[in-house]
Amino acid sequence: MHFQLPGCLAPIEAAGGSQTRRVFSCTPSGVAGEHALQLYVSASATSSLISTTVNYLTPVAKVGEVNRKLAVLKEDGSLWVWENDWEKSTADNVVTINTRLGSNFTDIEAGTMFGLAISTDGGLWAWGYNTGGVFAEGPQAGSATPVQIGNGYASVAVKGANTIAGERVVGLKRDGSLWAWGARSSPVPESMAMQIVPHQFGSGFSDLATGATGQSMALKPDGSLWSWNENLSPTPFIPKKTGDGYQAVASAYEATYGIKKNGELWAWGRNAPKRDQAASDDTPVLVGQGYAALSPGSTYVMALQADGTLWGFGSNSEGQFGDGTTRGGGPVLSATGVRKVWAGDSCTVIEKRDGTLWATPYCTLGTMTGNLPPYGFHRLPQY
Known part of the structure; x- marks a missing residue:
């Protein structure tokens, strides 16, 4: 044949x-x-x-949860929003509305009510609600479709989710410089003023730590980890070295997780695991080995091992670990055979090694109001 x-x-x-x-x-x-x-x-x-x-389906590169919808970046650079068509969907037949927002993008970052995307030329684009000044010098009323708000960016991180002060953005430019804007981002000590114009506060960096809550941090090419305070602080936006040998860092729920270049996973913070083995909350403790990637939600972090085993840490109150329970803490075994993971507010999406996408119940795509499926991962429609 x-x-x-x-x-x-x-x-x-x-x-x-x-x-x-x-x-x-x-x-x-x-x-x-x-x-x-x-x-x-x-x-x-x-x-x-x-x-x-x-x-042929275009593989998904990254997923973010924005205003209870899924922002989806595909590997061809196209940017989409997937949402449930509540009028047509039934418990047995999910119908979705898939809206293409643009093309030629390389990365996305999700805020609670807004999204950010970086285009192939380094342009920074925003859509949604302009909460706390996250649109920087862009349209202050926000925008339903992406509008450009900056240039020269390599990545961005959104911080301050679910806080009274509001969300803020840290941007890493292609030249290695760090920039900040939004709520609690004024460079003036002890200031609560919203910062509309991005200001530079560091240089020589190569990557940002992810996570909508917790400490703001960034990595340098040598693997050194640096952190800083936002306002209110007597010394805001002054990066200080806090560790060495890291390749990825994520924070959530008063805990920080870092993968070192040898695959070791270390954790520190008040809600980090194995606190009984630490001299203080700021002391990193070895949690495990063989890790390759981290994805933080608002109150939890998903950690993926190189062999495709996925673990959850932090809060699992809405079944966001995908293990079929609401038992939190960690490490909690969530799934096996996983290639990629994206954590959101109360929603976790994974791509299995066979290319299929799966999500936890509180991902509103694939669920019905008042009729959430059981805890665990459930297959998503793919487009």
């Missing part, structure tokens, strides 16, 4: 077939959309036995 499928490189017949069922595999490389699949008796045959259509 032989098959042809555009954008499917080196097709071969794989194990697991039978006399009535044949299995093929290949390396996909085609663009999204419909493609014609032709099945032949042999490679030399000129007429096909079967002709059908295969729809």
Whole structure:
């Protein structure tokens, strides 16, 4: 047997077939959309036995939860919002509204009521509500569609979720400089003033620590970790070195988690695990090994090991760990066979190694008001 499928490189017949069922595999490389699949008796045959259509889906690069909707960045650079069509959906048949917001984006960051996106040229774009001055010098009334509010950015982090003062933004520019704006972001000591114009307060950085709550931090190329205070503080926005050897850091729920370059996971803070082994709340304690990625929600952090095992830390009050319970703390085993994870307010989305997307109950996409599915991960429609 032989098959042809555009954008499917080196097709071969794989194990697991039978006399009535044949299995093929290949390396996909085609663009999204419909493609014609032709099945032949042999490679030399000129007429096909079967002709059908295969729809290629563009893989998801990142997901964020914005105003109870999912902001989705696909690997082709397109930016989407997925939301439930409440009038058409039923408990057994979820119908979604998928709105394309733009293209040529490389990263997104979610606030509670707004989203930020970075374009391929370093432009910073915002959409949603302008809470606390997060649109910087952009339109103060906010915008339903992305509008450009800055240039030269490599990444951004939103802090201050669910606080009275409001949210603020820290931006890392491509030249390694750090910038701040929004609530509690004035460079004036002990000031509660909202900062509309971004101000620079550091240089030589390579990455930002993620997490909508907790300490603000950033990494330098040598793996050193630096933190600073926002206002109210007598010394705001003065980065101080707090550690070495890190490749990724995330914070939530008064706990910080850092993955070192050797895959060790360390944690510190009042709500971090193994506090009985620490001399103080600021003392890092080894939590585990073999970790590759972190994704923080508002009150919890998901940690992914290199073998695809996913663990939850912090609050699990709404089943956001995906383990089928509301038991928090951590580490709590959440899932296996995971390739990517994105944590939000009370919503966690994962991509399994087979490319399918799954989400916890409080992700409003795929659920019905008053009829949430049981705790655990549930398959999402894909587009």
